[in-house]
Amino acid sequence: MPSHVPGTSERAGHHLTDPAPGAGARTGAHAGPGVVPPARLLPVHLEDEPQPAFLEQLEHLRRLSGDLVRWMEPVPIARAVGTSASAVVLPDLSGLAYRALEHFRAIEVPLLIVTSEFGTVSMWDWEIRDYLRRRGVPTTAPTSLQEFHDVVRALSVKERLAGASMLAYQDDLGAGQQPDIFKRFYWWEEECVHDLRERLGVQVQRRSYRELVARAGAVPQARVDAEAARLEGDVPIHGLSARARGDALRIKLALSDELDETPGVIAAGINCLNESRTSSTTPCLAWNLLFEERGLIWGCEADLTSMVTKFLTWESLRTPVMMTNLYPFLMGGAALKHERIPYFPAVEEPHNHVLAAHCGFFGIVPRSWATQWSVRPRVLEIVDENAHALDARFPTGDITIVKIDSTMRTLTATPAELPGYEQYEDSDCLNGAVLRVQDGYRFVEKLPSHHAVLAVGDVVRRLEVVSPLLGVSLERI
Structure with a gap:
């Protein structure tokens, strides 16, 4: 793959409420990001x-x-x-x-x-x-x-939820990297899959991550080169080798082929951290491209609850969404140690603040929603040295923290403010967001997960209006 493709120029994000005009045609039964059945x-x-x-x-x-x-x-x-x-x-x-x-x-x-x-x-x-x-x-x-x-x-x-599918690529279910952490997650339980189907109508298809990686490895070089040429000069990438770029595009093309073969897919996720030994790359760039081109919602770590939360919020409100990890300042050393940072930022009322970071940066944000965006080498040591992550930002200002609960009956929503970002050298948080909530103690007591979905703007009232129509209630935290 040519080492200069894609391009490496930085540029500001655009169209924070309308993803990538003209980006990608409709493929098969999959509607692009701007298409909503009436x-x-x-x-x-x-x-x-x-x-x-x-x-x-x-x-x-x-x-x-x-x-x-x-x-x-x-x-x-x-x-x-x-x-x-x-x-x-x-x-x-x-x-x-x-x-x-x-x-x-x-x-x-x-x-x-x-x-x-x-x-x-x-x-x-x-x-x-x-x-x-x-x-x-x-x-x-x-x-x-x-x-x-x-x-x-x-x-x-x-x-649309009735009969829709979400794809979860995984093989070992917590037995890979950091098993002491990953063995705890509800989204891998059969009860979670059952409740998604019974409450919302969504079918979960579990597929092999190893088989997906094998399919990616079999993608002809000519297709990889054509994809690289299509993206040339449009995707800022810094510090990745030619191999790393090629592997990132291979996994995207393999996922795209699977979506073409599977009608009705609204979201897909990969157990990319826990099973990082399976692949020499990460799906971050793939998730960005597949959303921009065909409206596919993505799920880091194959988190089913985050995937369905993002789908409900984005498709109903058409406000940008992303998922990230929450590190309330109240958690002290437990949060600091995990992110390998020495201290939280100095703020007034630290008990009402939360650091939001995922995979070394803020998290995966589609480029069309970002104020700053680029692809960079991996930060976390548990992924392959050939892997990558996205360094991206949402606009500062009002934001809403949203997550469906484990019963699939309630959306929790917290109005918050994103005043800025914090960087720590030689850490697992090279660029994280600092969030302010109204009541940090209540927030920590009531939040459903360390994974949360952030929606641009104060959309709690809007979620309150649409929740009954989606078949769920709303709990304001």
Whole structure:
């Protein structure tokens, strides 16, 4: 493989809410990162026939929803029972709602109240919504156009989950590197796989990491060279040998081939650290390229719970997400020793701060979401010296720490702030993020895992709106 390919120039990230415009075509059954199948909404009117106000508001909703919705033909509320729609939407309400309670109760799909021309609930409908809620009829009523869009995307996500697959490449399940740590993780348990299927409809396919590496090794050199030429000058890489670059692209091409052969894959992960002796490379660059080109969600260490958390959050809210390790300052020496750092940064209220770092840097961030991004040689000693990692950053400012719990019934969400990054020479944290939370003690007590998903912005309210549509509750930490 040519030693100068890909390029090594640095550049700032771009499009923090819209991944890589024009990057990658759709392949087989796999939609690219900007493609969301539309939700199917059934407009319902309370009168026997649709009235002018209903028709006018429905036109507003058609315009506001764009390609996110496939609208069904309107029906009277009595005919909404048993619908196959993603949800029923009420574009117009009146006092007839108080006399249609039993019809409302008979509707089994989510019920949306979107009665203003701005894509929100009308203030005049709060009484009707309260009346329904107190009589056992939950509704969803967006307070902004953004929330309306979140809602319809979440409806689509819920339907996509049914029968979708996540791939987990692993062989030894904790018996490899650092077994004292890896033997503890819930995402390898059969109960986790069972609950993902029963609660969310997601199927987990466990595949051999060794077989994937063998397939990567059999990729013809001509394909590797063609991939390198395609990326030339566009992917900044520093300090990697020609072999290291070639091996990184081989694993990407092998994964891409497997995705072509497997319909319905929404995420994939590799037990890359624990089983690092299996491969001379790491999948970091591959995960970046596969997300940018085909929208594939990735899972470091084959963490199923992080993978599904990222899928739910990104696909519903379309805000950038990534996974990383959390090291609360409260954990003191236990955290410092693991990252091989001498001290935490000097901050006010250290008990309310968390260091976020993974594999020597912040973690895997797709390039289109990063403010800084490059591929660098590996940092952790447990991976092959030929391996690599991504040195990337999210924008500073508001951030939300999200993770699904072990029952697959609750999303935990913590509003936080990312004021900056910290670097430690000769450590396992060459570039980590410093996060500030409101209550560090409560955070440590309630968080579900050392692996967490970070979402750009304060999106707790938005998660609260979409959670019921995804079939989960929301717990704010």
